[in-house]
Ligand SMILES: Cc1ncc(C[n+]2csc(CCOP(=O)(O)OP(=O)(O)O)c2C)c(N)n1
């Protein structure tokens with residue numbers, strides 16, 4: 001088993017929580033993990049990414065080679081496109097559709113969606129809206145994780161356990177909110193794929 | 196033994212705790228910050244009474260660690276690469292004094308400048324100082340090298356450098372820890388003049404250091420941290436340093452490289468291993484995560500003898516960090532690449548947080564400066580450097596910590612009056628105070644803004660040594676109290692703040708303006724914690 005994942009977003013959007021949960025789930029399944037994070041300067045509202053590598057064999061490089069990523073998981077639509085050079089031709093792009101506009105020259109969102117549509121395998125969902133509808137606006141990142149979960153080769157229950165152990169310090173309400181968001185995202189992805 | 200998933204920085208920190216350190220000293224700087232933070236948050240470290248302190252700057256950190264080593268205890272000092280420039284004086288001299296308790300200097304380099312103003316390679320400093328350097332290629336090695344490094348330091352009575360780079364520091368992986376070791380007792384150096392670098396003593400100590408070099412080379416050849424991995428295809432021999440080894444392996448699905456490889460993890464270079472490689476192979480390909488240090492030594496100035504390829508002949512790029520693709524191309528493999536980035540994707544540079552106090556300070560400064568020609572604002576390093584970019588575009592320099600005040604004085608001396616310096620509170624206590632003293636003594640016509648946000652913001656909100664002391668420090672340095680102005684940078688105070696800055700700009704002497712309001716990020720964090728504790 002091998003999954004090379006680029007996580008993308010804007011500083012402060014919670015991509016490191018997604019990485020932490022997948023990482024915890026992988027480790028508890030006995031899978032090797034390497035995860036390169038970005039700290040420092042770029043966290044201040046700039047673009048951020050994390051290289052997450054899972055494999056049943058030991059992993060050499062912390063960085064994913066160009067053209068080899070199995071998936072891009074993005075919490076922001078334009079950011080999902082920034083890492084296309086990493087995506088393999090068979091890879092999946094899973095992205096939120098709610099733009100995070102903190103620059104004056106943010107492109108026309110229709111054009112962004114058009115570019116996303118050109119990627120052979122993609123799943124798009126309005127994770128912000130879905131999270132808000134479910135009463136937990138701050139867990140859009142978990143909705144995205146749910147949507148990516150069919151491609152992870154990690155059973156959903158193990159991801160749920162990882163959410164449990166990651167958030168349990170913050171109380172049961174927070175755990176349930178995130179579990180709920182995960183399931184909503186999963187359902188949306190399943191529905192899109194069966195279309 | 197315990198299995199933990201840790202950042203490279205955290206692995207180093209845990210290793211230091213397990214190896215029996217008594218203190219860690221550091222000034223924050225990406226990508227080294229998390230080492231000290233991990234120990235500060237560790238209950239284990241607290242129970243063992245390990246001192247984990249932020250210091251005013253890297254020089255004071257290095258000297259404090261040297262003092263702890265003098266007293267016989269193990270200690271670590273951490274900094275980012277440019278911090279070693281600041282600590283260079285005590286660092287180089289610590290090789291002459293030598294160590295007593297184990298002493299490791301961690302210098303975290305940032306090739307490709309993810310969060311830095313340059314990409315210098317700390318190995319050059321280690322080589323210059325003639326101390327052993329350890330360079331891990333993964334998190335487990337980082338952990339293990341700390342334990343070994345302390346032993347090496349105590350065996351040779353020398354400081355040891357641990358050189359890491361961003362991708363190792365900030366990448367997570369599983370590591371196995373080892374049995375914990377007790378701290379050392381206090382014990383003074385056998386020779387109480389060992390640390391007295393008067394010329395007569397220093398000459399002797401320096402000869403001693405030179406005399407140890409051969410033994411250090413033998414150590415490099417036998418410690419197991421430099422390895423010769425044989426291969427069948429002798430058309431090339433490959434030398435890797437640090438993370439380059441991983442990128443090499445990434446290019447071979449079965450992790451078997453057909454060429455002989457020398458994997459470097461310890462310096463001085465293992466001469467015998469490299470000789471063997473050079474004797475057996477037709478040419479050498481050097482892959483270094485950093486500047487071409489090994490390559491320069493092997494190529495020699497005239498490129499005579501065996502052909503050496505690497506960053507100097509263009510086989511690998513001259514600058515920036517390596518990655519699997521760059522290494523693939525150097526090996527002659529075809530590059531892989533997915534679709535190009537669509538043209539519509541705009542760059543998203545970092546920016547000041549919404550509600551940041553610096554924004555209000557700069558808006559006032561911009562307006563106060565409107566009547567003067569552009570190009571007069573010398574700034575420094577911190578969140579407030581982001582004001583170089585639109586929309587604020589307020590500043591004209593950012594060079595090294597503390598350079599704002601001193602450059603403003605130089606420009607004022609040249610006739611650029613008024614000249615303005617903008618410096619953060621933590622940067623001011625790091626390296627700004629001495630420059631301000633210069634300015635006061637010569638009554639330079641400069642206006643200094645010390646942006647006091649109560650924290651070291653850029654690196655994630657560490658405590659600032661300036662906290663609650665700025666006015667006293669500035670007064671103590673001799674700034675006329677009439678020209679020390681404390682402002683509150685808020686939109687509602689804009690007009691009044693503009694007026695105050697204008698008044699000080701027209702004063703032909705040193706003025707210090709201290710806009711004071713807490714960083715939004717640390718404020719929010721404090722409020723969240725307060726709320727949590729109340730619940
Ligand atoms: C010699 C050196 N040490 C450390 C750093 C890393 N560094 C850059 S900015 C900064 C913090 C500055 O804090 P402050 O001056 O209070 O400004 P703020 O970011 O809070 O606005 C640090 C530690 C550096 N660039 N150079």
Ligand code: SF4
Nearest residue numbers: 548551578652714715
């Ligand atoms: S972290 Fe604090 S000082 Fe830095 S930009 Fe944000 S609010 Fe301003």
